[in-house]
Each structure stands twice: as C-alpha cells, then as structure tokens.
Amino acid sequence: MGRLEIAFGRLRLERPGMVASGIMDETGDSMVRMIRSGAGAVVTKSIGLAPRPGHKNPTFTEVEGGYVNAMGLPNPGIDLFAEEMAVAIRAGPVIGSVFGSNAKEFAELAAKMEDYGASAVELNLSCPHAEGYGAEIGSDPKNVRSIVSAVSSSVDVPVWAKLTPNTSSISELGRAAEDGGAEAVVAINTLKAIVISAELRKPVLSNRFGGLSGPAIKPVGIRAVYDLRGALSIPVVGVGGISDWRDAAEYILAGASAFQVGSAVGTKGPKVFGDINRGLEMFMSDHGYGSIAEMVGVARE
Amino acid sequence: MGRLEIAFGRLRLERPGMVASGIMDETGDSMVRMIRSGAGAVVTKSIGLAPRPGHKNPTFTEVEGGYVNAMGLPNPGIDLFAEEMAVAIRAGPVIGSVFGSNAKEFAELAAKMEDYGASAVELNLSCPHAEGYGAEIGSDPKNVRSIVSAVSSSVDVPVWAKLTPNTSSISELGRAAEDGGAEAVVAINTLKAIVISAELRKPVLSNRFGGLSGPAIKPVGIRAVYDLRGALSIPVVGVGGISDWRDAAEYILAGASAFQVGSAVGTKGPKVFGDINRGLEMFMSDHGYGSIAEMVGVARE
Amino acid sequence: MRVSETVRIIGKMKESKDTYTLEFKWDVPAVPGQFVMVWAPGVDEVPMSLSRVGKIKAITVKGVGEASNAIHGMQVGGYVRLRGPYGNGFDIKKGRKVLAVAGGVGAAALMPAIKETGCDTIIGARSAGEIVLDDVARKYSKNVWISTDDGSRGFHGNAVQLAKEKMSEKDYDLIIGCGPEVMLYYLHKACKENGVDCQLSLERLMKCGAGVCGCCMIDDKRVCKDGPVFSSEELDLLSDFGTRKRDECGRIVELR
Amino acid sequence: MRVSETVRIIGKMKESKDTYTLEFKWDVPAVPGQFVMVWAPGVDEVPMSLSRVGKIKAITVKGVGEASNAIHGMQVGGYVRLRGPYGNGFDIKKGRKVLAVAGGVGAAALMPAIKETGCDTIIGARSAGEIVLDDVARKYSKNVWISTDDGSRGFHGNAVQLAKEKMSEKDYDLIIGCGPEVMLYYLHKACKENGVDCQLSLERLMKCGAGVCGCCMIDDKRVCKDGPVFSSEELDLLSDFGTRKRDECGRIVELR
Numbered sequence A, B: 001m002g003r004l005e006i007a008f009g010r011l012r013l014e015r016p017g018m019v020a021s022g023i024m025d026e027t028g029d030s031m032v033r034m035i036r037s038g039a040g041a042v043v044t045k046s047i048g049l050a051p052r053p054g055h056k057n058p059t060f061t062e063v064e065g066g067y068v069n070a071m072g073l074p075n076p077g078i079d080l081f082a083e084e085m086a087v088a089i090r091a092g093p094v095i096g097s098v099f100g101s102n103a104k105e106f107a108e109l110a111a112k113m114e115d116y117g118a119s120a121v122e123l124n125l126s127c128p129h130a131e132g133y134g135a136e137i138g139s140d141p142k143n144v145r146s147i148v149s150a151v152s153s154s155v156d157v158p159v160w161a162k163l164t165p166n167t168s169s170i171s172e173l174g175r176a177a178e179d180g181g182a183e184a185v186v187a188i189n190t191l192k193a194i195v196i197s198a199e200l201r202k203p204v205l206s207n208r209f210g211g212l213s214g215p216a217i218k219p220v221g222i223r224a225v226y227d228l229r230g231a232l233s234i235p236v237v238g239v240g241g242i243s244d245w246r247d248a249a250e251y252i253l254a255g256a257s258a259f260q261v262g263s264a265v266g267t268k269g270p271k272v273f274g275d276i277n278r279g280l281e282m283f284m285s286d287h288g289y290g291s292i293a294e295m296v297g298v299a300r301e
Numbered sequence C, D: 001m002r003v004s005e006t007v008r009i010i011g012k013m014k015e016s017k018d019t020y021t022l023e024f025k026w027d028v029p030a031v032p033g034q035f036v037m038v039w040a041p042g043v044d045e046v047p048m049s050l051s052r053v054g055k056i057k058a059i060t061v062k063g064v065g066e067a068s069n070a071i072h073g074m075q076v077g078g079y080v081r082l083r084g085p086y087g088n089g090f091d092i093k094k095g096r097k098v099l100a101v102a103g104g105v106g107a108a109a110l111m112p113a114i115k116e117t118g119c120d121t122i123i124g125a126r127s128a129g130e131i132v133l134d135d136v137a138r139k140y141s142k143n144v145w146i147s148t149d150d151g152s153r154g155f156h157g158n159a160v161q162l163a164k165e166k167m168s169e170k171d172y173d174l175i176i177g178c179g180p181e182v183m184l185y186y187l188h189k190a191c192k193e194n195g196v197d198c199q200l201s202l203e204r205l206m207k208c209g210a211g212v213c214g215c216c217m218i219d220d221k222r223v224c225k226d227g228p229v230f231s232s233e234e235l236d237l238l239s240d241f242g243t244r245k246r247d248e249c250g251r252i253v254e255l256r
C-alpha cells in the first residue's frame, strides 16, 4: 500500500485528492485527464434529471483570493451523462455528483449513477445559486436527513452529502446526514457572495448571487472540517481553497480523511494534483507519517 | 452640505466611513487619530462590564486575502472606558460598541456609553470567538430581538445591531433587530475560521477558532448588505474587506448607507480613510452623484 | 493578480457595416492571440480576441446577435468591464517566415501577431463588404491578399485555397490562422499536405474563461486555457476538431 | 505577501546563562530594527527583534517567563512559526557617525544596525554575566564599550552615563538605542542635552503585530507599526514614553 493510499467507508483510493464537483468534470475526456494528472478520483459536475443550460453569462468572475461563480448547475441531464461516465470510469474511480429538488429525484439520479459505475454518489445539498436546489434545500437538517436516507436506501454505493457553510451550524447538518445513512460528508461548498461593478452600477453575475471559492475560503473550510470531525463518526472530505500540499495537509490534520481541489485547477492547472501528491509524500516522510490515515485529525488532539 | 456627508436615522456624519470596532479604537488617543485621518466616526472596541484580558496569544494571524483573529474581546471594562471616551468625543462622533451575555448587561453598557457621549451604540451580536458572547447569542433571531428591544427602551441614542454572517439567513437576523427597534444594522462581523500549522500539527490561535476578515470576505459582506437592504426598511452599515474607494462604492451601491473599515487600517494605515474619501469624491463627480444618499442601493434597481 | 477591470472606451471605429473596433487604455500584459471576456450588462458576457495588445488595447466585434450588438451600442467615454487577458496566444518566435490566414472577423485575433512579425496576410470573406482590418494589416504586412467567395474583391475563392497557392509559391515556416472552424479544419489539412507548421485559434462556448468550469472542452483540452491557439501536432490529436462542439448544457453538437 | 512561515531552526547558541540565540534560514526581506512574532505552541506568542536580518535570520531570547523559556526549549532541526517581519526599523542612512546603546538583551535589536554601519557600541547590564552579544558587536564595531551597574565589568555605572561620556568625547550624529524604557527615557534626555539625534526602539504589549488591534498604543502611535523605532522628535511628543503603558485589558499602567 502506497503512502498516499486511503481507504474510508467502502472506498479505496490510491491518492487522497479528488477533483471537486464542477471543475473540468462535465465530459468523459476531461475527467480522464484529471485522473491522469494525479487525482485519486474525480467527482463529476452535479447532474440533474434534465439537460439544463445554467445561468446566462456572466457566470464567473475573479475576486481577491478566489472566484465567485453562479454557473447555475448546467449539465446535459443524467441520461446523456451515461456516455461521459462510460469514458471516465475506464480511467479510475468516479464519484457521481447529483442535484435534485426532492428526495425522489435524488434517489433516481443516484441509482443511475450507480448503474453507470460510480464508486460513490455525492449529493449536492449546498449549491448557493440555483433556485429550488442545493443550499435552498440543504440548509434544513430535516431535508438533509430525509434526502440522504431516501438515497441510501435505494443504492448500494456509498452516499456522501456535500454540505453548505452558509449556516450557523454545519455540524447539525452533518449529524442529519449521518443519521440519514451518509457514509461521508463533504465540506465545504461555496460561500454566498455577490460582486458589484461600481462604474456599471450592477451586480456582475447574471444571477446576481453566486458562490465564493478559492484560497479566500480556506480558513472557513478548515473550521468546518474541524467542527464536523468533532461532531460525527463518519469520515469528512475537505474542500475549499486547497492549492498546494500544505493546504491539503492542513485539511487532513484538521480531520479530513480525503480532500478535493476546485479553483486551483484554474490557477495552477491539472498538474496541481501531481504537485500536491509529491509535496504530501515529502511532508509525510519528513514528519514520520506512514499513511494519510495517521495524519487525520492530528491537530485536534 | 459636503458631497460625502451622510445622515441616517438621527445621525449626521461628515464622511461616510467609520473605523470598525476592534481596530485601533481601544484608547482615546488612537480614536482621535482615526477621526483626524478622515474617518466620519469611530466605533469603539467592544466594551463589556468588567476588565477582560482577552485570549492568550496567538490571537491573530495573516492568511491569504485577510486576517484571522481571536482577540477574545479584551477591554478595560465600561467604567475605565469613561476616560477614553472623554478624549475621543472631543475629536468627533463616537459609536459605542458593547457586548454582554444578556439583555440586561447590554442595556447597562449602552446606558453608560450614552452617558459618555456616544452618538449611537452598536451591539456586538456577532463576535465569533468569545464563549457566551457575540455570535453565540446573536445567531438566534429571538435573542437579537429581545436584546435590541431592551437596549432601545433604555437609551435615547440610536441603537445599531451588528450581525453575524455565520447564518443561513442574515435577513432574518436583520428583521429581528428591526422589530426590536434598531435604527440600523451593521454587517458583517468576521466569518468563523480556523488556521492550522502543518508542521506544528496544531491550530495556531490559542482559542483555536477565530474570525476571518479582510478582502477575502468582501463578496460575502456585499451579499449580506444586498440581502439586508432588500429585507429591511432601516439603514444598513456595510463592513467587510473594504480597503479602497471602489470597495466602499460597491457596498454603498449594494445598499449600505455608510461603511466601516477594519483590516485595511493594518494593510494601508489610518490614511486609508483620507484615500477613500478622495477616491469616492472623484468617483461621485465622474458619475454625477450629488450625495452618498443618491448612490445607496443603486445596484439593486 | 487583478484579472478584471472596468475601463473607459477611448475609441470606436466602424470596420464594416456590421463590425466595430473599440479601443481602451488598459495597461496589463497581453500577448498576440489572447482574448478577454467582455460584459454587456443585462445581456451577456462573451469572449473577444484582443485586436491590439499594447498599452492601448482593442476588440473588433462583428454584430451577430444580442451580445455583440449590445457591445456595438457602447460609446466612447463609456465604461466596459473586461476579464482577462486569457489563453495562451500564438508562439510566434518559433516561425521565421509566417503567413497569417484570417476568415472574416477572425482577422481580429491575428492583428497583434501580424503587427509583431510583419508577416504576409490573407484575409478571406464571403464578399467584399465583409473584409475587415485589411487596412490595419497593410500597415504592417508586406503582402496583404484578399479572397472572397463571390469574387467581389481579390482572389475568387476561399482563404484556404488562396493559402494553398501562396504556400506553394513561397517558403513559409508557419501558418497562423483564425476563422470559422470548417475553414481552419481545411487549413490544417492544407498545411499538413504542404508540410508547413501551423497554429490555429479555435472557438468554443466559454463561461469562466479561466480554465475552471470545463465548458469549453475540445477533447481533453480547455480552449480557454490550454488554447485558444493549438499547434499542428495538438490539432492532430483532437478528434473534436472540425467535427463536434458542446452546447450550454454540455451536450455534444455535431459541426457537420 | 506571505507574512507567516514555519521555518526550521538551524543553529542555537548560548549567549549567557539565561539568553540563547536561535538561527533559521528564512529568505524574506527585513531591515535592522524589525521584529517577528514567535509562536511557542501551547504557551504563547511573543515579539522578538531580529538579531540577524540577512538570508539567515536570528532571534536572541532572554528567559524571563513562560514563553521565552519555551523558546529556549526549541532545538536545532525543529520548526518554529514566525510572523513578520514587522515594524519600521532604524533609519540608519541618515546618521553618519552612529553610536549604538544597548541595555541587556536590547542588544539583539541593535545587532543588524551595528553590522550594517560598523558603528561604535555600548552594551550595558546589571553585571558581567548579563552582557550579551558583545562578541558579535566586536566583529563589526571599532569600539565596543561595556558598562555594568555593579562594576563587575567595564565602566562602573549604567549605559546612559557611559553614553553621555562618549557623546562629549566624540562627535556622534545619531544614537540608536534599545533596552528597558527607563534607560531609554534617560538616554533620550541625554541626547537632547547633547544636541545629538536619536532613534530608540520601544516595547509594548503586542498581539497582532500588524497595526490592526491597537493594543500596543503609545499615545496615538502603534509601537508595532509606527514603531518600534521612534525618532527624537516623535519621542518628544509621546507623553506615555517612560511613564505609562497598557495591560492586556487596555488599562493604563504607570511605569514609575
């Protein structure tokens, strides 16, 4: 077993870093590229029942320390996505991310992802900019629990719940997911945000609201992971502002059993995975960690 | 009336930018300096009933795009603070920030601030790192309402409620403040955050948890102001990541009737106020705004 | 890195009945072949190549729909918000004898490279009225040849046919090109047949422009970040080139 | 700007029975007189002057309490997290003939300036065992004079008395100083009496170090950012200098 290998729940990955949902993971070929670049798995773009164009441009802008986006969950729909999955899973483990407006939709989508060969499904209960989806339903622990539990009882693969940080207690959402049967929680999705142009007197994004990602949110994500690790017994997957091995190590030490990288794929390119893998291995050997598992949550002690 | 003058509620300020609470505003002399540097008013460090040393160092660290701090509300106590206020109010308007653990404490503190000559009181319902204070009580709309209403009925000066962004709906907290009789809300305080040292395997701050401020949180603060302006009829004071005139203009266009500057006092120095004033005046004359009031909320139309 | 800026429009020129150039003072580094995302408030945001890359930058926009026409409505003195510059740009130090081949408004993307190299230029279009930026090219190129499908000006035929002729006449090391994808597809083929290296600037639907969202994929390459300029060898490996693109939903759309 | 870094300790030297120097490779810009915040995990974080400011940096720490003793426990090969460098530092280009006057471990703050200017140096302490860094000073200064309160080494008396003598003997343009505030208070007075310019490095309780929290105020100046080095004219205006400081709560504490 390589030093970077991880196993949690029923999943085993050769490397601990995954591509976060929504980042170069809408097509089969792009997912293959991410795995070849060193990602341990790829989480797909969040997929819904029907094809959806997403919001009109502008859907994205840079800000200090990160990005604000409101893509609006564009996706080809779960049926067409079969082709992309068929290409991707030949290269490595794929986590199917799905979004729906109710438990039934989530269950239906997850079942298809399972059919397509997904190693796990990630429920997007946290997108902050799509009406009737994501955080709009994922901010209420009751919904989180009922959706996770509906999905858990209809698929065999592990079910992960991706949580929103736009709440007064992410631990409460995590407990709801655990109670519903989630095998892991993923934190965090983007922070609710808005960008205004002073000269043009308007919010820049067509949807007005969007979500903040990137280095700016790293301390918020680390806190979420730290809190969740203390509140739950299921594993936590950390995401938010990771762009080098040190960021990844910090998340792991805070309690993440694995991590995901989003925005840094833009700033550093897909090679960010290889760089993180090499850096983590060096850090581990310098500090005498034999496995990622040994590092998980060490900063909590 | 100068172009930068603002009037809201019963308050009139010659310049729209104030020093945010906790930033070079614990002593009389430092508050005088901030006003002389171009701040329209200074909000005091949050003051409690008894002297309090705050958390042990480390209480502060830089991160990408900002700071994370857990000062822990150090302050000399409301009685000794009389001397500092006496010095400060000779230089200009001072807003007295106070924190307590219940409505009675808040009311007592506010009454003293009024005696000291504060132009308004700002209730800290949002500090994210002091047990039993701040966001711990300010995350629940019922508490917000009852504290604001207790204070409002015991002082004559305007009562402002400073709100936490660590919530699923800041508008709900704002409505509670308005219902309680607040004359303005102030948003945002810092985001819950944690910083870990990979090599030293520990959270850096002695309190472990802290609050993220600075440019990193600007899009989150602007969204909070935008939401609050849409939900409330009382004025909103914007704070979070403002470090130049453009940031200030964006907050105002999003719906802020005035703004506060915190972290940028560190990065740019007290002269940040003069720079912002000059920049805003130029922007206003370029774009044909005769007053700050004309700009408020324009990006919402 | 501040990659978005609101700048003032300092010049506006009509290039043809449906094409305008807008100029702005915008002092950020940019290389020939890069593009920006241009916001038409309330309407859309679209990618536009930089047709000038110095301290004064420009875009040259053909009116084809809502966004481009909204950009045409912008006036000197007004503000426009730009993101970028994005993309890799042309690698023009490599080629010694360069020929630029433009289809229609594709000329915009080539202008900075033409200016920098003084290379020969072919600009093709359906008819004379659609030829743009030939006046600019003429300032920098020794030879500027025009082709029109209807023969209303210059060579009667398309730009690729003309390029083939010139390739056999002259000894070019590198062809740079921008225009409709079918044209580029045949241009690539022609270059291979003539053993001439090429770098072609492609288009795909763009949202982030920054290599994050993955909506602009051509095979496993992001047109916004790994491109928009691809080398001959890269093009060889792109099975989508000239055949398939993706719509807003990420669905495959056949090009032919 | 990355202003915090975890670095490895590459050297540790005993300077006296209660004072150690720690060295680390830390390639960030720093000027003489700047300081860093040094974390003793689980214990505290305290300000320490840089006693070396090149690519290899150092701090020289006197053990006086919990934090300083925890720092003494750090070993070569171990890691330490530093924030900074912070503060303004000495403006030593101004003065031509400089005399450095140190009280005890205050010598640490002066070492980089002594190295840069090769100026004369006075190091004072209560007794011989408490004199530190005189060996380092001797490498760079033509004259290094020692004073001890008990006369156990060098001049019998305090550093300010010795400095007065030297000021009248030699023609100094600038005195730079660091040490206990009472000493600095009298040093400032002596400089004024002798008409010599001075720059003195002060201490106050520090939390952020970055000019944000306001806990280190001396009158309306932040010692961490506007200081720690203040000029003679600035000192003239500081009514707190030598008389008052603030405790953790922000309460006034009389110094005398």
Ligand SMILES: Cc1cc2nc3c(=O)[nH]c(=O)nc-3n(C[C@H](O)[C@H](O)[C@H](O)COP(=O)(O)OP(=O)(O)OC[C@H]3O[C@@H](n4cnc5c(N)ncnc54)[C@H](O)[C@@H]3O)c2cc1C
Binding pocket: A057, C035, C044, C045, C046, C047, C048, C049, C050, C059, C060, C061, C062, C063, C064, C065, C066, C067, C068, C069, C105, C108, C109, C202, C203, C204, C205, C206, C207, C228
């Ligand atoms: C890298 C790049 C550089 C470009 N440079 C130029 C240029 O210099 N001058 C110029 O006139 N045009 C350029 N274009 C094309 C330009 O972006 C589109 O013509 C324009 O967006 C049309 O938008 P519309 O709303 O006016 O028309 P619509 O009617 O909305 O669209 C017409 C067609 O334009 C394309 N399009 C629309 N939106 C986008 C988008 N977000 N991304 C990519 N394609 C889109 C689609 O193929 C669509 O069918 C460039 C495109 C790319 C990808």
Ligand SMILES: Cc1cc2nc3c(=O)[nH]c(=O)nc-3n(C[C@H](O)[C@H](O)[C@H](O)COP(=O)(O)OP(=O)(O)OC[C@H]3O[C@@H](n4cnc5c(N)ncnc54)[C@H](O)[C@@H]3O)c2cc1C
Binding pocket: B057, D035, D044, D045, D046, D047, D048, D049, D050, D059, D060, D061, D062, D063, D064, D065, D066, D067, D068, D069, D105, D108, D109, D202, D203, D204, D205, D206, D207, D228
């Ligand atoms: C700008 C500056 C530079 C300094 N440079 C050096 C140096 O090079 N070498 C050296 O040995 N010492 C230096 N000091 C002093 C050093 O920071 C304190 O002596 C040390 O913090 C004592 O901490 P302790 O926990 O060991 O002792 P404690 O018993 O906790 O404190 C002893 C005394 O140290 C002071 N102190 C404690 N914490 C702080 C703090 N956060 N900020 C300021 N003062 C504090 C207080 O006056 C306290 O009474 C410097 C201080 C400042 C402000």
Ligand SMILES: Cc1cc2nc3c(=O)[nH]c(=O)nc-3n(C[C@H](O)[C@H](O)[C@H](O)COP(=O)(O)O)c2cc1C
Binding pocket: A020, A021, A022, A023, A045, A046, A067, A069, A071, A073, A097, A124, A127, A162, A188, A189, A190, A213, A214, A215, A217, A239, A240, A241, A242, A260, A261, A262, A263, A264, C208, C212, C213
């Ligand atoms: C352009 C973009 C698109 C995204 N799309 C999705 C999505 O479809 N589903 C989802 O769960 N998260 C989505 N996210 C959120 C990311 O998966 C991730 O949680 C977030 O960006 C924080 O990580 P980062 O700071 O590494 O980017 C998206 C983020 C970005 C920037």
Ligand SMILES: Cc1cc2nc3c(=O)[nH]c(=O)nc-3n(C[C@H](O)[C@H](O)[C@H](O)COP(=O)(O)O)c2cc1C
Binding pocket: B020, B021, B022, B023, B045, B046, B067, B069, B071, B073, B097, B124, B127, B162, B188, B189, B190, B212, B213, B214, B215, B217, B239, B240, B241, B242, B260, B261, B262, B263, B264, D208, D212, D213
């Ligand atoms: C060091 C520091 C201390 C602070 N202390 C307080 C405080 O006592 N009371 C309070 O309401 N907010 C406090 N804040 C929050 C600020 O007032 C402000 O809401 C926040 O920093 C966001 O603004 P900024 O990004 O401009 O710094 C503090 C912030 C910092 C950085």
Ligand code: FES
Binding pocket: C205, C206, C207, C208, C209, C210, C211, C212, C213, C214, C215, C216, C217, C222, C223, C224, C225
């Ligand atoms: S447009 Fe988003 S990756 Fe290219």
Ligand code: FES
Binding pocket: D205, D206, D207, D208, D209, D210, D211, D212, D213, D214, D215, D216, D217, D222, D223, D224, D225
């Ligand atoms: S230590 Fe915070 S302002 Fe000086």
